[in-house]
Amino acid sequence: MNRIHVTERPDRAAKLESIGLSFHAWDDYWNEGVCYQFNAAQIDELEAATNTLHDMCLVAVKHIIDNNRFAELHIPEEFWQPIAQSFAENAFSIYGRFDLAYDGKSVPKMLEYNADTPTSLLESAVAQWYWLEDTHSKDDQFNSIHEKLVEQWKRIPADGFGKIYFASLKDNEEDWVCVHYLMETAIQAGFEVQHIYVEDIGWNADNNTFVDLDNNVINVIFKLYPWEWMFKEEFGKNILKSDTMFIEPLWKSLLSNKGILPILWELFPNHPYLLPAYFAPDKLLSYAKKPFFSREGANIELYKNNEKIAEDVGPYGAEGYIYQELYTLPVYEGNYPIIGSWVIGDTSSGICIREDAVKITTNLSHFIPHYFTNTI
Numbered sequence: 170m171n172r173i174h175v176t177e178r179p180d181r182a183a184k185l186e187s188i189g190l191s192f193h194a195w196d197d198y199w200n201e202g203v204c205y206q207f208n209a210a211q212i213d214e215l216e217a218a219t220n221t222l223h224d225m226c227l228v229a230v231k232h233i234i235d236n237n238r239f240a241e242l243h244i245p246e247e248f249w250q251p252i253a254q255s256f257a258e259n260a261f262s263i264y265g266r267f268d269l270a271y272d273g274k275s276v277p278k279m280l281e282y283n284a285d286t287p288t289s290l291l292e293s294a295v296a297q298w299y300w301l302e303d304t305h306s307k308d309d310q311f312n313s314i315h316e317k318l319v320e321q322w323k324r325i326p327a328d329g330f331g332k333i334y335f336a337s338l339k340d341n342e343e344d345w346v347c348v349h350y351l352m353e354t355a356i357q358a359g360f361e362v363q364h365i366y367v368e369d370i371g372w373n374a375d376n377n378t379f380v381d382l383d384n385n386v387i388n389v390i391f392k393l394y395p396w397e398w399m400f401k402e403e404f405g406k407n408i409l410k411s412d413t414m415f416i417e418p419l420w421k422s423l424l425s426n427k428g429i430l431p432i433l434w435e436l437f438p439n440h441p442y443l444l445p446a447y448f449a450p451d452k453l454l455s456y457a458k459k460p461f462f463s464r465e466g467a468n469i470e471l472y473k474n475n476e477k478i479a480e481d482v483g484p485y486g487a488e489g490y491i492y493q494e495l496y497t498l499p500v501y502e503g504n505y506p507i508i509g510s511w512v513i514g515d516t517s518s519g520i521c522i523r524e525d526a527v528k529i530t531t532n533l534s535h536f537i538p539h540y541f542t543n544t545i
Contacts, residue, residue, distance in 0.1 A: 170273025171206045172501035178303055189349065190296050192342055199292070200535040201300055205506065205522050207541035211273045212311045218277040218442050219267055219510040219517035225440070226282060227515075229432050230256055230423045241448065242428035243461050243488040245400050251409060252419045260418035261325050262514065263351075263391065264290075264318065266521075268530070269508040272499035276441045279433075280496070280507065281459070284424035285417050286395050288343055289509060289536060291350040293521035294318070297538035308540040311520050315354065317513035322358035324514070327414065330388035332361040334381065337393045339366045343532070344393045351391060367394050377410045389414045396422035397462040427459045427491045446493040455495035460485040465532040471495060481529045498528060505530075506537065 178184065181201060185193040193199035207215075233239065234256055239249045265284035271277040294314035301310045335352050337344040352362045363381070370387065371380045379387040390413060399405035400422075408415070423429060430446035437443060450456055450472075458470040467483025473495060498505040506524040510517065525534040 170211060170271070170499075172504070172506070173204055173206050174202065175204050175304065177201050178300070181300075184299060184303075185296055188291065188295050188299065189346055190291055191346060193296075196533050198533075198536055199296070200537055201304075203537055204300075204305075205537055205539040207273065207311070207539060209541060209543050211271075212541050215269070215271065215277060215311065215508065215510060215520060216517045218269065219512060222267060222279050222282070222442055223265075223512050223515060223517070225433060225437055225442075226284070226424050226429065229429055229436055230420060232436060233423055233429075233432060238432070241432075242423065242426045244422070244426075247406070247409060248400055248419065248422075252422065255418045256420035260420060261414065261416060262418055262421060263321055263416055264514075265417075265421070265424065265512045267508075267510040267512070269510050270496050270498055271508050277508070277510075278444055278496055279430075279442055280444075280457075280493075281427060282424050282429065284421045284512075286393050286425070286464070287509075287511075288347045288393070289521055289523070290314070290347050292536050293509065293511060293519060295350070297521065297536075300538045301540055305540045308542055310538075310540050312518075314511050314513060314519040317516065317518045318351070318354040319357045321514045322355045322360060325389070325414075327389070330414070331386075332363050332389075333416075334387050334390040335362060335364050335393075336367045336370060336390055337364070339368055348391070348393050355391075365390075367392065372404065372407050377407075377412075379407070379411055379413050387413055389416070391416040395425070395462070395464070397426070427461050427463070430459075430493055431491050444494045444496055446491055448491055450492040453492055453494055456492045457495055458490050458492055460490055461488045466529045466534075467531070469529050471528060479528050481531055507534075 234253045266287035267282050268280040269277045298312055333355055335348045337348040355362050365381055369382050373380050431448050434446045455473045460468045463485040466481045468485040469481050471479040503526055504524040505528050506522050507530045509521040511519045522537045523530050523534040524537055
């Protein structure tokens, strides 16, 4: 795994904007002045690790449900049975993204699993693929994300539901871009789609149905809005009375909860892909302190020998924290890369890379394209 300096495409801005990546220049978010190079064996290792970790996570979800451990993850009690039912019914899921630490030499290590609301999807599926075609057309890229998304939409276990709604928050351009890319993949799968802002979703109390601004029933909705936020909101309680199909489904809330990390360590102690993780810090001297619920690195603190060495501020942490053994990230020219490994349905489907000069990856971290050579 090498970090290589390369020549940027002179028309990169126009090309990125033509596919909808409108925020590529924010804080130099998209950086194609460098790229990461892998070999085929390293890609095989990342793919195998991702598939294995996803399977392990499904075992952990079943364990939480079977042993009624929802309270440890700070899930409100009224959602316990609906989550269990969602998992028992194998409620339809579209995607998720592992964050992995990897240097191409040691085995990948799971840092967390955003299985509910991951973004960076257009960048991963489309933008870096076009970069590859323009700059490294003789090489390959671990990226079948787009094709697998289209195929996964076709597996929705329902028909006659009308259109699929796609919801994102107002005044959030990154989420808007991600949702509209997902809409395009659903269109290619043959579905009618409609965007709606989360703030504009209504409730018809007479029929116990969610509705759009024209009072049309919302039968199926993809929401780029975290389950843990919905759990807390009075409006979110309407989910318990509704037959609306939500994507991602309720059971995915357990996977995006950082409480899954100590449970995985309990179930699979000393597994090579896992880091030791606990609900209390007393077993660790050096650790990452992570809120049960957080996004984009917010409120994560890093400790070495019980002394804080890094932190990122934010609004999370009220429910408490888990403690994961501190891992020495690889560093390339002062930058710390994190592998985002995509799961579409239940299958490893590609990677993206975010890097930063600090050890906590945030929404300001740079997106770096990658390629791999077919030599071992």
